[in-house]
Amino acid sequence: MIEFAGKLRTLCLLAISVHGIAVNAHAAEVTVLCSQGLKTALVELVPQFEQASGDRLNVTYDTSAILKAQIEAGKAFDVVVLTPPLIAALIQQGKVLDGTATTLARTGVGLAVKKGAARPDIASAEALKRALISAGSVAYSTSGASGAVFAAALQKLGIADEVKARGKAIPNGLTGDVVARGEADLAVQLMPELMSVSGVDVVGPFPAEVQSFVVLTGGTSATADKARAGAFLEFLKAPAAAAIIRAKGLEPG
Structure with missing residues (x-):
């Protein structure tokens, strides 16, 4: 048995x-x-x-x-x-x-700062312009779709040369990581890409006047x-x- x-x-x-x-x-x-x-x-x-x-x-x-x-x-x-x-x-x-x-x-392009840092006002095109000009450096993507949106926004704001002269161009990867490491003051990229980085606080999307959706x-x-x-x-x-x-x-x- x-x-x-x-x-x-x-x-x-x-x-x-x-x-x-x-x-x-x-x-x-x-x-x-x-x-x-x-x-x-x-x-x-x-x-x-x-x-x-x-x-x-x-x-x-x-x-x-x-x-x-x-x-x-x-x-x-x-x-x-x-x-x-x-x-x-x-x-x-x-x-x-x-x-x-x-x-x-x-999705649209947004802006983020290092976690715990002061969040600039970007509710209007003029406010965003002030935030970008006053930043020591801005990390932005050069190969992603957000890079084209950011370039167009800078042209509309009339500050392309000024921001890019102090900018930190990122050929690939997440701009939020650069800000989290303290290598730039502001990160610009698509909203979900910014939200995926734990070391930053997402301020919000660009205002409608300079926003383009990807x-x-x-x-x-x-x-x-x-x-x-x-x-x-x-x-x-x-x-x-x-x-x-x-x-x-x-x-x-």
Whole structure:
């Protein structure tokens, strides 16, 4: 009787093992290249999607321009999230499948100071101008979409040369990290990127007079498993995902 029970237990364990292999056989790894602007939201959303789908997401974050260059150089991906013009360019190159472009979110550029530091008034264009001029240095991105928005804002304010002469240009990474280390007084970047740095206090978004919104659009690779890649984009458009995206400083698309 004991011998029979032992054999039965072995058979049960074997069945469980085979079932696990069968489940894993249906799972796959989905490679995602994503703009840093959506990173704070995806950090929460990726585990939820993996649990619901059984697939594993391999996500790389960087600026839109850098990710586009990597794709053009041959980097493999299934889903990519960039700004609309860059997605459109990749569609023209045949690297992103036409018809898959999906608007996911938009966000504006904001300003942050080192944690605990005095927060300048940036409620109006004139107030923002005073804050930027009085700062010892301003960290800003040169490769991300926020860099273009900041450059346009400086032109409108008429202080481009003055601010950039004392600015700290960051080719990649988070400008908030530079301020947190005490290497600059102010950080300018997309709101969710600023919110992701624990060592800074986010003052707020730029005022409407000089604000421009950066849109983040997803698309699938021309060589991807269309069903799996499409399922992830649909997941990001669902109401539950939209709530998290909004909480991270973005407006759902």
